[in-house]
Amino acid sequence: MGSSPAANRLYDALENHGFSIHLTCPELFRMIGGRTNGTRLPLENILKLIQKKRLMSTPILTVDGVYVTPGAAIPPFTVRTIKLRMKNSLKREYDNLTDAWRRNLNVPSDGVMQAKTEIKVANEENSGSFNMETYRALQHSTFDLQLAPLTMRTVKDKPAGTATEVAGWYEIDTDHGVTHKYYKARPSVSSHIPAPSNKWDMMLAYVGKSPKPRAFLTQVDEWTQQRERLSGVEITGPYQYFIDSWIMQILQVVKSAIISSKILSQIGLFFLLRRERVLAIFNWPMCQWHVTDILTIHLLQDAEGLCNMMGWKTMPLASFHTSEQRRKILAKFNDPACEVDILLVGFRIGPYGLNFHGCCLKIIIMEYPIIAARIWSNSSLWRKEGQEIVIIFMEESFDVYVRSNMATKFVSKLAAEGEFRHVEDEYRFRKPKKHRCT
Known part of the structure; x- marks a missing residue:
């Protein structure tokens, strides 16, 4: 020494x-x-x-x-990372689309941008700041390449893809802005092609080149599936749709009987609402809206949608909601009698005094936040059951850069x-x- x-x-x-x-x-x-x-x-x-x-x-x-x-009395929570990988054709498209954004991510020190958070070294020159518009565009493209055209479009007096712009998409039409997104995101050579009338086909086209939304739907399906709880046997194959529909019809009949009978309400409410509720956390409102519109497509077609088979009920909690709206949304989500399975919430409002843990033990993180501490702030000390956190990670993408920057903050x-x-x-x-x- x-x-x-x-x-x-x-x-x-x-x-x-x-x-x-x-x-x-x-x-x-x-x-x-x-x-x-x-x-x-x-x-x-x-x-x-x-x-x-x-x-x-x-x-x-x-x-x-x-x-x-x-x-000793606090049950441990588990954290696992699901690693995704793009196909070669999709990877080439991703690299070509994000090349300019990756080169313009860092701006000079005199740029008026958000400060880049990293471990400071003594006598080292300032490495600059993050261009937050480019940072947001890279995470949008990593989440789903179909969001890139919406991010590149310039809106007068406000950046594209912000909460102010996304707030208007939920009410712009009857399908949460899905048709609006189709018209805005389609190439110029396809301007003559109208929006599909079949929302199921539109959903398949949405998730066709989107590894993260597909992983989200798969994970939520694993957590919320009801057929295993009823029979203990997982049924696959061509009869899965008909069996699931038959189960849902039985649940609707039993549910109606329970609602009409006050004696059975206390007994049946536990079994019917025992489905695992999911808390999905996003870093940007556009990605949160994107998953919302995918789930909304299911709600529009009761005869064909996956939501009809699995009984998913979705509720978004965005950064543009007012304090009163947030309070009502949280009250519904924490109410055991409320029929909601998935709550979509942003990182910017999730960790600050919002208790999601009374009715939710499953958390899925779709995007890495700018501040790593926000991930663990969603774990509550007063929970009574074990909590499971799943992180969706895309290999060979901008997620690698974000995770590396987060890791440097824990080195010391x-x-x-x-x-x-x-x-x-x-x-x-x-x-x-x-x-x-x-």
């Missing part, structure tokens, strides 16, 4: 007792923290060490002489609580300086 006896004693205490070096001596951490391997690579043993040292998992000795673990925290067994290697193997005699 050097010639300082105090530093050597402190390093010995860290080695033997496992103290957190950044809490014990911040000055020493600043001196050696940047010279350890832990600052460059978050190793698995460092992650395990941090997990063991969490406050909620540390036993505390009470006045009665009993060790109590504060977090990972290194701060790790074991620095090789911190003195730099001093041990350093060649002594040769002094010439004059």
Whole structure:
């Protein structure tokens, strides 16, 4: 460590007792923290060490002489990432479409944009800022390439794809702006082709080249499917549609009987509304609206839609909603008697004092947020059941860049609580300086 006896004693205490070096001596951490391997690579043993040292998992000795673990009563939540990959033809289209955006992502330091959040290095020049319009366009294209034409279109006095513009799409026509999107996003060579009258075919065309929306529909289907809860056997094949429709007809009859009978209401309400509710979180309102219009297509065609077979009820909570509207939406979602299965909410309003955990244990994150801490703020300490969080990740896309920037913010925290067994290697193997005699 050097010639300082105090530093050597402190390093010995860290080695033997496992103290957190950044809490014990911040000055020493600043001196050696940047010279350890832990600052460059978050190793698995460092992650395990941090997990063991969490406050909620540390036993505390009470006045009665009993060790109590504060977090023992909190069920653990699981987080898994679903990795998607585009087809080669779609990947080439994606690269050609986003090439200019990727080159213009960073703007000079004097640009008037949102500051780029990263770990600052001393005596380093400012690397610039994020062009937020380009950042939004890249995430739109990664979510679904069909959103790129809407993002590239310029709207007078306001950027394309913002909450102000998207707010008008929900009420622009009878299908949440789906037909409006078709006319705006189609190529100029196809301007003579009208919008399909069959909404089911339009939905298939929507998700045909959209890996993330397809993954969303698959995951929600896995969580909300009812046939496994009724029979315990998963039925696949050409008879799946008819069996699902038959199940839904039975549920409607039973539900009508329960509603008309006050005695059966308490018993039947539990079984009918026991479906897992899903909380889908987005980073931008356009992607949130895009999934909403896909689910709305199902609602328009009761005889053909997947929503009729699975019984999905969708409710959006967007950033352009007023405080009163948000309060009513949250009250409906947290009400066990309300028939809602999916709540679509944006990251900008999700983590700030909004409790989604009374009726929701399934969370699906469709886009990485700008601030990584917003992901974990959706995990509640007072939940009584285990929570499952699924992150949708697109390989070889802009998601890789966003996740890398998020990881750099945790490097210092990972290194701060790790074991620095090789911190003195730099001093041990350093060649002594040769002094010439004059």
